[in-house]
Amino acid sequence: MGSVSQLFFDAASLGGIYALAALGIALIFGVMNLVNFAHGEYITFCVFALIIPSTDATAHLLLGRAPAIVLVPAILMVGGGLAVMSEALIFRRLRNATPVTMMIASFALGFVLRYALLAAYGGRPKAISLWPGLNTPVELLGASVPLLQLIVIGITVAILGVLFGLLKHTRLGLEMRAAAENFTMARMLGVKANRVITGAFAISGALAAAVALILVTQTGVADVRMGGPVMLVAFIATVIGGMGSLPGAVAAGFLLGAASVILQAFLPLEARPFRDAFLYSLVIGCLLLRPQGLFALSGAKPRV
């Protein structure tokens, strides 16, 4: 019983991170057919925004020193601002370009951000202690769960609730859903392209910031390479979920988190180092069975 609930909490908290990151990618893909490979670097950037730029081995908190009530909105704004800025400076100019051109531009942006961080902070991972109290274990359903894990699960669910509420019940949400389905038609009905796209980038960047906060609290490390692997898994989640489907991205994010935790627990000891090989074999199997994704939209077609 204890180990089963332990597995559940592990899977839910890891899956939550993947789901939030996947949502950030799916949102932008939905409105402008761009797979934004810089998303991982948005996450990393937000982590480093917490500390003072220096190549010292130890991290000195900058934004991270602020109380949570200031820190959380500030970091969400850093993420949202970074994403909005990259849209205004780069992707807006490529809006009529092919999806491949936009994708390559996003790769390039990712590298620029990563090397900028490398130059400012150095390549060595830094220990960073944000809210250390959150790692105290709590006894729940027979499992010993770090408080943080519960908070991560709770926050993930809350963010998903707020986001879907926003999409369902606000003007911007309605416009984003319409634009995701048929951008040209939405514009012919007076929906402003810039407003919708800027909105999608802002939300996507804020989601990246949320992932950054969760990651850094969980791992206690700031590393310029930490965003990349999350982005990769999240991207796979959006593909399995059906490109552009937001519920699909969330479900597939949780699914990948769960599969990853279950494999880690049940694979024979000598096979565990190769866990990812098993995980991605499952991904390939999934794509072979349903190439359009588990939750594909019928209307998911290129915008231009």
Place this chain on the structure above:
Amino acid sequence: MSKLAIHDLTVRYGKLTALDDVSFTVQEGARVFISGPNGAGKSSLLKAIAGVATTAHGRIEMDGDILSGASPEAIARKGLSMVPEGREVFGQLSIEENLLIGTGIRRDKTAIAEDLQDIYSAFPILAERRHASAGALSGGQQQMLVIGRALMTNPKLMMIDEPSLGLAPKIVDQVYDTLVELQALKGLTLLIVEQSSARAARVGGRMILMRGGRIVGDGDAAVIGNEDSLRDAYFGNANHVKEVS
């Protein structure tokens, strides 16, 4: 002043010229059918006016404002609404959401609510299923929905690309009855692409006949629709060929 004025409008897709120096004006409150064979440039004309096809050169004016070069959303804000070919409903959105998506450009909240009620009383089936997703509607119901959706932007000029496409003749009758009724009610100017000249002649109005990206006939739909010009538009001008040879 005319409602819509098109001057020397040219649209190209790569090397293909879809519209070739087209000029005409439309009077306020008029009903104008654009007819002609496939590839005549009818849809390109509507797309260029709506701002979704790039114009190579030429000028489009509505109420004296220059539309050419403006974004589709800016053009919609000036009071032009488009019902494109194939209807393009937002299938994932509910029927009511489809109707409301175009009201973002309006500030008159009470009028929006009234207009919504008007549409629901004109198309009761839409009211009945207002929370169902629009993708589940039949072709005829979707046509009603997109006409309603365009009307909800409170347009002065409405363009409809092939409202009869893929619909049973009886449904097409209904669609046109509704359009004529709404036009009288709202004082709309209508620009309708209609393949069937017989249909246009029956509904009545002006007809512009196109072929190969040019205007080859312009006049009363009842006259033009039954004249030689129609045959010329579809099969080429036999007299013209004789003159050349």
